[in-house]
Amino acid sequence: xxxxxxxxxRGPNYWSIRRKKLIVMRxxxxxxxxxxxxxxxxxxxGLVDILPSxxxxxxxxxxxxxxxxxxxKGTYMGHIVEHVALELQELxxxxxGFGRTRETATPGIYNVVFEYVDEQAGxxxxxxxxxxxxxxxxxxxxPLKELEQDLSDLKDLQANAALGPSTQTLVTxxxxxxxxxxxxxARAMVQLGYGVNQKxxxxxxxxxxxxxxxxxxxxxxxxxxxLLDAGVPVPRGTTIQFFEELESAIADVGGYPxxxxxxxxxHGRGITIDVNxxxxxxxxxxxxxxxxxxxxxxxxxxxxGSDHRLLVINGKLVAVAERxxxxxxxxxxxxxEELIAITNEDPRRGEGHDNVLTKIKVDKTSLAILDKQGxxxxxxxxxxxxxxxxxxxxxxxxxxPIDRTDEIHPQNLWMAERVSxxxxxxxxxxxxxxxxxxxxLQEVDGVIVEVNAAPGFRxxxxxxxxxxxxxxxxxxxxxxPPDTPSRVPIVAITGTNGKTTTTxxxxxxxxxxxxxxxxxxxxxxxxxxxxVEKGDNTGPFSAAMILKDPTVEVAVLExxxxxxxxxxxxxxxxxxxxVLNVAADHLxxxxxxxxxxxxxxxxxxxxxxxxxxxxxxxxxxxxxxxMAEKVKGKVAYFSMNPDNEIIENHLxxxxxxxxxxxxxxxxxEGQFTLRIEEAVNIPMTMGGMAPFMxxxxxxxxxxxxxxxxxxxxxRQGVRTxxxxxxxxxxxxxxFNLGEHHALVDYAHNPAGYEAVGEFVKNWQGQRLGVVxxxxxxxxxxxxxxxxIAARVFDRIIVKEDDDKRGRDRGEAADLIIKxxxxxxxxxxxxxILDETEAINYGLDKVDKGGLVVVxxxxxxxxxxxxxxRESV
Numbered sequence: 034x035x036x037x038x039x040x041x042x043r044g045p046n047y048w049s050i051r052r053k054k055l056i057v058m059r060x061x062x063x064x065x066x067x068x069x070x071x072x073x074x075x076x077x078x079g080l081v082d083i084l085p086s087x088x089x090x091x092x093x094x095x096x097x098x099x100x101x102x103x104x105x106k107g108t109y110m111g112h113i114v115e116h117v118a119l120e121l122q123e124l125x126x127x128x129x130g131f132g133r134t135r136e137t138a139t140p141g142i143y144n145v146v147f148e149y150v151d152e153q154a155g156x157x158x159x160x161x162x163x164x165x166x167x168x169x170x171x172x173x174x175x176p177l178k179e180l181e182q183d184l185s186d187l188k189d190l191q192a193n194a195a196l197g198p199s200t201q202t203l204v205t206x207x208x209x210x211x212x213x214x215x216x217x218x219a220r221a222m223v224q225l226g227y228g229v230n231q232k233x234x235x236x237x238x239x240x241x242x243x244x245x246x247x248x249x250x251x252x253x254x255x256x257x258x259x260l261l262d263a264g265v266p267v268p269r270g271t272t273i274q275f276f277e278e279l280e281s282a283i284a285d286v287g288g289y290p291x292x293x294x295x296x297x298x299x300h301g302r303g304i305t306i307d308v309n310x311x312x313x314x315x316x317x318x319x320x321x322x323x324x325x326x327x328x329x330x331x332x333x334x335x336x337x338g339s340d341h342r343l344l345v346i347n348g349k350l351v352a353v354a355e356r357x358x359x360x361x362x363x364x365x366x367x368x369x370e371e372l373i374a375i376t377n378e379d380p381r382r383g384e385g386h387d388n389v390l391t392k393i394k395v396d397k398t399s400l401a402i403l404d405k406q407g408x409x410x411x412x413x414x415x416x417x418x419x420x421x422x423x424x425x426x427x428x429x430x431x432x433x434p435i436d437r438t439d440e441i442h443p444q445n446l447w448m449a450e451r452v453s454x455x456x457x458x459x460x461x462x463x464x465x466x467x468x469x470x471x472x473x474l475q476e477v478d479g480v481i482v483e484v485n486a487a488p489g490f491r492x493x494x495x496x497x498x499x500x501x502x503x504x505x506x507x508x509x510x511x512x513x514p515p516d517t518p519s520r521v522p523i524v525a526i527t528g529t530n531g532k533t534t535t536t537x538x539x540x541x542x543x544x545x546x547x548x549x550x551x552x553x554x555x556x557x558x559x560x561x562x563x564x565v566e567k568g569d570n571t572g573p574f575s576a577a578m579i580l581k582d583p584t585v586e587v588a589v590l591e592x593x594x595x596x597x598x599x600x601x602x603x604x605x606x607x608x609x610x611x612v613l614n615v616a617a618d619h620l621x622x623x624x625x626x627x628x629x630x631x632x633x634x635x636x637x638x639x640x641x642x643x644x645x646x647x648x649x650x651x652x653x654x655x656x657x658x659x660m661a662e663k664v665k666g667k668v669a670y671f672s673m674n675p676d677n678e679i680i681e682n683h684l685x686x687x688x689x690x691x692x693x694x695x696x697x698x699x700x701x702e703g704q705f706t707l708r709i710e711e712a713v714n715i716p717m718t719m720g721g722m723a724p725f726m727x728x729x730x731x732x733x734x735x736x737x738x739x740x741x742x743x744x745x746x747x748r749q750g751v752r753t754x755x756x757x758x759x760x761x762x763x764x765x766x767x768f769n770l771g772e773h774h775a776l777v778d779y780a781h782n783p784a785g786y787e788a789v790g791e792f793v794k795n796w797q798g799q800r801l802g803v804v805x806x807x808x809x810x811x812x813x814x815x816x817x818x819x820x821i822a823a824r825v826f827d828r829i830i831v832k833e834d835d836d837k838r839g840r841d842r843g844e845a846a847d848l849i850i851k852x853x854x855x856x857x858x859x860x861x862x863x864x865i866l867d868e869t870e871a872i873n874y875g876l877d878k879v880d881k882g883g884l885v886v887v888x889x890x891x892x893x894x895x896x897x898x899x900x901x902r903e904s905v
Contacts, residue, residue, distance in 0.1 A: 034110060034163055035061045037142070041152045044573060044601035045641045047634050048146050052131045053601060056118070056155045058145040059137070059624075060111050060163070065170070066141030071107035079169035080104060080113070083180060086124065090116050110166060111136070111143030117162035118147045118155075125187040127154060137624045144624060154190040161187075192384065197221075199237050199490040206505035212519040213605060215577065225512065226519035227604075228551070228585035232512040236487045237460045239512060246457035250486040253296055253331060256456065257483075263455050265448065266480045270333030272296060279318050280311075282332040290335035292482075293317035295325035306424045307335050336480050338468040340426040341437065343445075344493055344504055345453040345461045347511040350446050352493040352502040353438045353470060359393045359423040359431030363414020369403065370395070370410040373422070381495070382431075390497070393422055393431035434492035436499025437470050444473040452481065459511065462488025521585060523604055524736050527592045527638045528613025528651075529631075530785045531729040532571070534756065534764045535613060536591040538717065538733040542750030543587045546742060551579035552589035555779075556762055560585060572596030573603035580604065594634050598623045606643040609736045612636065613729065615656040616784030620811060632656040642666035647689070647739040649732055652679040669739050671731040673724060675699075691735035693727050698751070700738050709734055710748055716755040722795045723765060725788035726756065763892035765792070768899050773798075775876065775885045775899045779892055781807055783817045789886065790825035799883030802826035803875045805868070805890065808838035808845045815845055819852020826886070828878075829853060829862040832871035834890035842866065872898050 040057040042048070048055055070076050080087065081101065090100035100116055115132040122129045127150035134145050149155025161183040168175040196204060200223060207214050207225050214225050217233070225232045232240045238247065249256055254272045261267050270292075271282050283291055293314065294304040303324025305317035321330045344352040361372035373393050376382070382390040393399075395410065399422040403409060408420050426432040445465070453461045467479025474480065493502045513519050524543075526536050533554045540552040540559070551560045553575040558566040560582055566575070571593035579588045580603060592602065615632045625631050639648040639660040645667075651657040652670035658679050661668045668688065672680050675694035680701075683690055687703035693712065700707040712721035715730060734747050756765040763779035778789050786804075793800050802825065806818045822829050831846045831853075846864050853860045865871040868890055875885045876899070889895035 034063060034065060034114075034167055036160065036163060037061050039156055039159060040599055041149075041156065042601040043152070044603055045605065045637055046601035047598055047637060048133060049131060050637065050640045052148055053605065054149050054152070054155070055131070055146055055601075056149050056152075056159050058114075058118075058147075058159045060114060060143050060145050062110050062141045062143065065110045069107035069109055070104045070113060073170055075173040076169055077101075077105050079173045079175070080117075080166075083165065083169070083175045083177070084117065084120055087116060087120050090120070092116070109134075109143070110170075111145050114159070114162045114166055115145045115147050117165055118145070118158040121158045121161055121183060121187060122148075122150065122154065125154070125184050125191060127151065127187070127191055138626045151191050151194040153194060154187050157183075157187060157190060196223075197236055198494070199487075200234065202490045202494050202505045203234060203237070203508055206503070206509050210509060210513070210519075212509070212513060213580075215581070217581070224581060227523075227580045228521035228588060229549070229583060230518045230521055231581070231583055232519075234508075234512075237490060237508070238487045239459060239508065241459040241511065242486065243457055243459075246459075247486040249456055250458060250461070250484050251297060253294075253483050254329075259455060260452065260481060263451075265452060265455070266474050268292070268333040268336060268480050268482055270331055272329055272331050274327075274329050276315075276318060276322075279314060279330075279332065283314065286332055286334045292331075292333045292335045293321050294331050294333075295321045296329035296331055297326050304425050333482075336466045336478060336482075338466045338477070338479060339470075341465040341467060341470050342434075342488070342492060343441070343449045343463040343465055344488060344490075345449050345458075345463065346504065346507040347459055348450055348453055349507065350441070350449045351438075351507050352504050353436070353441045354434040354492040354496060355437050355470070356426030356428065356492065357433045357435065358421050358426045359399070359433075360419050360421045361393075361414070363416055363418040363420070365413065365416040367413065368410060369408060369412050369414060369420050372414070372420075381497075390433065390495075391429055391431050395422075399423065428489065428492055434496045436493070436496040436502065438500070438502060440471045442471050442473050445470060448474070448481075452484065456484055458484070458486055460488065460508065461485065521580075522587050522609075522740055523580075523607040524587070524589045524609040524611065524740075525592050525602075525604070525607040525638050525641070526590065526611040526613070526732075527594075527597075527635045528611070528657075529616040529635075529782065530780070530788055531613045531725060531732075532591045532593065533779075534717065534726065534761050535611060535729045535733050536589055537761050537764075538730060538750070538754050539611075539736055540587075540589040541754045542733060542737045542742060542747055543589065545746035545749045548586040549584050550587045550589060551582055551585035552591070553579060554591045555593075573600045576603035592638055594625070594631070595623070597634055597637050598625070602637065602641060604641070606641050606646070607638070608643065608646040608740060609649060610638040610640075610642040610646070611649040611732050611736055612639050612651065612657045612660060613732055614651055614654045614784065616782060617814065620814070622809060628656065632660070636660045636663065639664050647736070649736050649739065651728070651732070652677045652683075652690070653728075667739075669735050671728065671735050673728055673731075689735070689739060691731040691738075693731060696721065698727065698731055698734060700735065700744075707744060709744065710751055715751045717751070717761075717765070719756070719765065719767065719792055723788075723792040725791065726765060762896060763889070765789070766896065768903055770876070770899070770902050772881045773879050773883045773885065775887065775902075777887050777889060777892065777895050777899065780888050782810070783814060783821055786818055786821040786825070786888070789888075790821060793825050793884065793886055796884045797882075799828065799880040800826045801828045801830070801875050801879045801883060801885045803830045803832060803871050803885065803887045803889075804849065805832045805834055805888060806845055806849060807834060807890075808836070808840035812848055815848035816852035816855070819849035819854075820856040821852075822849070823853045823856035823860050827861065829860060830871050830875050831862060831864045831866075832868045833866045835868065836890070869894065869898065876902060 038059040042055040092100035111134040115134045129148040132147040165175045222235045257267045289309045291308045292306045303321045340356045377392045382392045423430045462485035493504045540550045543550045553570045558570045571591045576590045642648045647669045648664040652672040671691040673693045675692040690701045698709045712718045718726045766777040768775045804822045879885045
């Protein structure tokens with residue numbers, strides 16, 4: 034077996050709308066193409082032996098063990114690889130379930146599709162599945178150590194890529210509220226929402242976390258001073274920078290016991306509590322000084338009591354947790370070392386932040402803590418006796434949280450909310466030491482020891498004891514109050530031809546409303562009046578650029594076939610999905626071999642329209658009209674024929690449509706008709722002579738109208754939009770060169786040639802075509818281009834693209850010429866393969882009053898050549 038290609042899909046896609054995270058592995062079975070699993074000696078037994086958990090895969094029989102039944106009876110290796118890739122992820126606690134395997138048009142080559150949680154882990158699982166199956170085929174087994182290494186690698190990949198526990202909590206809450214999110218490429222930031230309505234978080238720091246408040250919270254001494262001035266109980270203490278100051282500092286705080294900690298560290302690093310001797314104080318000072326960036330050390334009086342974390346969000350206390358330092362409880366039988374191992378077997382404990390609790394580590398610090406208690410790792414504790422392994426209660430060092438939210442005294446609650454306003458943090462963790470949180474701090478000598486920006490949520494979401502608190506909900510309430518949008522309107526546009534023109538017109542119409550419009554097209558990425566990135570930008574990366582931009586109020590996204598197949602969509606749903614047409618273009622590429630398969634690709638746009646949105650479908654194209662069956666939102670049709678049966682039936686049900694009737698572009702809803710404008714007054718329709726441009730305009734107007742854009746803004750948009758080289762380069766750009774005209778259009782498939790031909794046939798004068806086609810199209814497509822050219826043009830010049838796309842020089846031109854001659858044996862044609870030479874030749878030879886039509890590879894080059902003559 035050989036992996037030919039691996040794609041990572043990250044959004045709604047050709048294989049599934051709901052499962053957005055899929056690996057597509059193109060697998061060549063080679064000599065296994067004709068050998069199902071039941072013809073491979075020992076394969077079934079080897080697979081059962083190494084992965085017995087596959088018994089849980091039901092597969093097509095629909096019951097436990099169903100997949101193994103398929104393997105025993107005989108199934109092909111692509112199907113087996115799919116299931117193994119899924120199971121390897123399941124064994125590493127990555128829940129996946131969706132898979133699909135389909136043979137391509139090339140016998141023996143399969144697309145193996147399976148779900149992933151982390152994309153790197155998913156790709157690894159695919160490779161590992163092939164290795165495992167190949168090993169069983171060749172040797173009858175797969176070494177256990179190899180499987181263990183695969184699982185270990187998968188765990189590492191997942192851990193390295195996983196969001197932190199606090200971030201994951203917030204993202205999960207956002208998903209529950211249908212708020213879209215996407216990771217940003219720097220500083221572990223996450224964007225919630227789209228465009229102008231977005232908010233950003235970094236762990237539990239949000240857009241509303243002021244830098245003054247964050248800096249203040251990071252300066253423990255300054256925080257204590259501010260709180261002391263406000264009458265808040267804080268530890269008596271002082272800050273020093275030199276060891277020589279330590280002795281007097283201890284005296285200043287009233288002597289032992291004391292706490293020594295770095296001024297600017299976090300997560301409990303460098304803190305030593307309950308220091309009772311000069312020897313311990315020296316050691317604690319060295320530890321704290323090393324952890325402080327400024328070498329500044331805080332010396333405080335030690336207050337007895339339990340460590341509590343109070344979480345305040347948007348000025349309201351939402352959770353309280355008591356944090357118990359890492360410890361073990363004796364049973365009279367096991368040593369402390371054995372008790373630590375038993376404790377670490379708790380499935381809730383993991384490494385770092387990858388689980389709700391952290392494993393207890395034995396190191397110099399824990400050994401020193403045990404020594405202070407007169408204990409060693411070999412000590413057997415009495416039943417119920419507690420041995421502490423950390424002085425501080427941080428979860429990252431193995432601490433255990435207990436929920437105390439319902440026990441806090443009202444005065445302490447009031448104080449916590451007051452402190453959050455004094456410091457000014459929107460999300461704040463307040464660390465309190467008190468013997469009893471249910472009593473006022475002043476009564477029990479309790480103190481606020483510090484405040485924290487970016488407090489962890491893990492202890493509140495998954496306490497070891499007590500209720501779990503949904504602390505992410507108040508964060509979302511703060512960032513997105515009720516009735517506050519998190520999204521911007523998204524209009525997604527696809528089809529074989531007309532996408533770019535429709536995209537630009539739709540964006541132009543929306544700009545009449547005064548909103549900032551971001552749009553993507555084959556020309557580039559545009560925001561407002563400006564080009565952000567030049568080039569073909571019709572894929573998910575470019576769409577994400579628009580959705581990430583904080584100035585964008587409306588997103589209009591051209592969505593081409595290639596991006597949908599390679600990566601899926603960048604958005605989970607859209608407000609309007611326009612499907613213009615489906616024609617035989619790009620067939621044979623990306624394993625899309627039929628026009629019906631191409632319709633399924635384009636139909637992804639219609640399927641992701643959300644229930645309140647509209648799928649704008651071409652009623653004149655049967656493949657597009659049929660997409661209505663899978664639309665979850667509303668359907669709106671457009672048609673060049675007001676008597677179209679689909680339109681008539683739709684209107685009888687009070688549906689929404691746009692039609693070309695009596696020379697007008699009109700909106701119809703039920704029995705209601707609203708005329709937008711006469712086609713002859715719409716520049717892009719070339720005086721009403723370009724039917725396909727009228728169809729594009731109908732789709733754009735209908736999309737805008739369905740979203741509540743005022744009819745006057747729509748009229749103004751179509752009246753002021755022209756198919757010029759400036760507004761729509763390569764889309765019906767007509768140039769007046771004095772004695773003749775030139776037309777540039779990027780049509781590169783039969784449907785595009787036919788559409789342009791509808792306009793060209795109306796030209797009163799010679800019609801000269803400079804024609805060509807991309808080399809990666811099928812032979813029959815290039816022949817058809819020649820046939821259409823012969824029907825449209827009086828004289829033809831056949832050229833070739835600079836990029837031959839795998840063909841020999843002259844091969845594509847020969848196929849086009851074959852088509853010309855099959856349609857018109859006496860056709861006036863000649864071959865000039867160089868595109869520049871061909872265009873110049875055509876412009877030189879066209880008759881007076883004639884029209885030169887150029888179908889270029891390079892739109893920029895063609896326009897430049899024509900404009901040079903325009904200025905002469």
